[in-house]
Amino acid sequence: MNINQIQDQIIEDFALFGDWMERYEYLIDLGRSLAPFDVAHKTPDFLIEGCQSKVWLYPSLTDGVVTFTAESDALITRGIIALLIRVFSGRTPDEILGADIYFIERIGLRENLSPTRSNGLLAMMKQMRLYALAYKSKREQA
Amino acid sequence: MKLSKNIEEIRSEFPILSIKVYGKPLIYLDNGATTQKPEQVIRVMEELYRTANANVHRGVHRLSDMVSERYEAARETVRAFINAPKREEIIFTAGTTASINAIAFSFGERFVSEGDEILISGMEHHANIVPWQMLCERKSAKLRVIPFSDEGVLDLEAYRSLLTDRTRIVAVTHVSNVLGTVNPVKEIVAEAHRHGIPVLVDGAQGIQHGIVDVTDIGCDFYVFSGHKVYGPNGIGVLYGKENLLNEIPPYQGGGDMVANVTFEKTTYNELPFKFEAGTTNFTGAIGLATALDYLTSLGREAVAAREQDLLRQATEGLLSVSGIRIYGTAPQKVSVIxxxxxxxxxxxxxxxxxxxxxxxxxxxxxAQPLMERYGISGNIRASIAFYNTEEEIEALVKGIKRVTEMFA
Known part of the structure; x- marks a missing residue:
């Protein structure tokens, strides 16, 4: 599946929920089931500081594909991280850089990505793209 | 002590209190961040722009005269509200932050030099930390910090020992914006004055909860913001004792603050104008005075008493939720939880x-240093105003119960 197909799938998942409470309960479940984050990477180098919640993001590149793992101190933020990882992880740098992210808005979580929220998520998306860009330029230099 | 109006009537005077968010009635418990405005304030702001807008202290024309008079009347309202001795001691600024920065600069220029000390407390808002740090950096002075207990009470013994012959000024908050603690500012001032040290009191969270009497407190500077006391944004007050304000230099130059300007030398205007460079926020000042009049008409002691009742209800309600921790349990506190x-x-x-x-x-x-003191990255703050209701407090407690179930 490409990035847009995954986004559409997430939108479909969320369409099943009646009200905001169910959506948030699902996000909390996603947050709980987020893949464990290696504590060795829980360092200032990988920290994205938000005023409201903190996010740690660790990238790696294997066979031309970027893998992301991430962590947050807030559960709802973790839930959204799980969604972002589902969309961005396991993609090539070009796919990441070319992606148009529309699912957040469509599932009614836009306020979580507002710059005024300062929860680290917007900065996290930006950082994912920056890592992709760094991998891409490294590859082109090589 | 009873409010001069019933709660339904009061709420109907604050238009925003009847709006809905996500289709639900707004329950506004963020009054520590900013307060809502009554009709009276909204109307006067509109009326000024519609019928009385002209620059103050500038023209000989009728309109300028009229609005200048109202601006100066607003200064008198503020003076009376905080019981300052003289109207010249009331300076309009953009807010608490602007007032503190003004003093940190002007007082610092005149009185602070290398090796001197500035004394603040550990429960200060960033606005009462950073301007002093900047001053310390400029002058190679040192910042000293008064510690406080787990309950959120300042350690006065430590305070006394921190007053040295190098201390140039003490800057403390009247009320903690996180803990709600009402600090014993009168005692703090008396102690500093025994050493001849002036005191600035940050009243951003103090001014809206009952009576503030700067003459009784004895402080040298008292600062607050209009928007936290039911007035407009972008207006604030710097009260300073006349002798000190005369002694320190202005922090901004421009129109209105000067007596005579030549390219060789400029002489400054008298107080309060010396500290009001440029066109001031006169609409804001008049709006603020309207807000203060509104509070006075409700009964300031009655406002404080109602807020204490709501605080008690909120504290008991929240403590009934298992696992809850309250930060700030000082015996003297305002309706911030x-x-x-x-x-x-x-x-x-x-x-x-x-x-x-x-x-x-x-x-x-x-207030990151305060959070660090408790070993947390942050918390939740409900800050209650007199226009909040018992039902709203109940909804908060129910909401928190629901939250604990969801995240259990």
Missing amino acids: SFLPGTIHQYDAGMILDKMGIAVRTGSHC
């Missing part, structure tokens, strides 16, 4: 409360 439900992150709780229409503050509340 900071807490965390168990190990639930403040952002998670705030997001869910928001969806219920409940507006609270989450995060570090611009």
